[in-house]
Every structure is written in C-alpha cells, then in structure tokens.
Amino acid sequence: MPDSDPRSEPLGEPPPGRKRAYFWLMGTCVALIVLAWNVVRFWSMPAAVAMSVVAAVIPPVAVIIANWGRGG
Template identity: 55%
Template sequence: MYARRRRRYFTLMAICLVLFISAWAFVRLWSVPAAIGMCVVAMVLPPLAVIVGNRREPDDHWWDEPPPPSDRHSS
C-alpha cells in the first residue's frame, strides 16, 4: 500500500523532470511555445504528485487514530 503511493509519486515527479529537461534541452530548438507549454505542464505536476502521494487508499489504516481522551474531570 505504501509502495503503490510512493511509486505514483515518483512516477509523476520523473515525468515532471523529463518534461522540463527535454523542453529546454531540445524542444526549444524547434518550438519555443511548445517548450513553454511543456514547462507549464511540468510546473503543475509537483503539487499533483503530492496530492496523489498522500491520498488515502481504501485499505490504509494509518489515518485511523483513536479518539482523544476526554479532558473532562468528574467532580
């Protein structure tokens, strides 16, 4: 379950790096607007990767915390 989330996160971040590096390494030689578009897409991917990486799966239980103890004292 954790490996699946981590794999999705790193996949999205790898796509981000590939887009950014390829945009300014060789795509800009043919089309500057396409390179800028690729960078805009790469700019949106890191926040999306964080959301996807922290999304709760149906079989996750690490968010299930016991309720806090009551602070009320019986008098």
Template identity: 55%
Template sequence: MYARRRRRYFVLMSLCLGLFIGAWGFVRLWSVPLAIAMCLVAAAIPPIAAITANRREPDDRWWDER
C-alpha cells in the same frame, strides 16, 4: 500500500523532470512556445504528485494511527 504511493509519486516526478529537461534541452530548438507549454504542464505536476502521494488507499487503517 505505501509502495504503490511511492511508485506513483516517483513516476509523476520523473515525468515532471523529463518534461523540463526535454523542453529546454531539445524542444526549444524547434519551438519555444511548445517548450513553454511543456514547462507549464511540468509545473502543474508536483502539486498533483503530492496529493496523489498523500491520498489514503481504501485498505489503509486510518483510524488507529499512532
């Protein structure tokens, strides 16, 4: 169950990093507005990744944390 969350977080953060690198490494050469739009999308991903990583799964045992 924790591996699933880590995997989702890793995928989302990799997508974020890929968008930033792609936007300013390659896309800006053709379209600056598109690069800026990609960065705005990438900036919205980390909070979504944090929410996803901290969300409890239905099979989590939340009542007996120690």
C-alpha cells in the same frame, strides 16, 4: 485482524503503490523540463513553454496522490 481504516496508517511512509506513482510523476516532471529546454526549444518555443507549464503542475498533483486518504 488489522483495522482497515486508512487513518490508522502510519503517517511516516506512504504505501508502495502511491510512492511509486509519486516517483513516476516526479520523473516525468524532470524529463519534461530537460526535454523542453534542451531539445524542444530549438524547434518551438511555445511548445517548450507549454511543456514547462505542464511540468509545473505535476509536483502538487504528485503530492496530493502520495498523500491521498491519509488521516491528519
């Protein structure tokens, strides 16, 4: 019977669900930056800056989610 302790999980690769969440978040980050500075800035510079601020917060959150519950 496998041990259900999350710390027994190998540290090399995150589980598929967390990996999928990481890639969705990072894809959203890239999309926000591209849209902000290639589309939105022509109509509203403050909105483009706000989108960039949100995009800047996403990568650390994505890393935390990808590594949540890992032993170290």
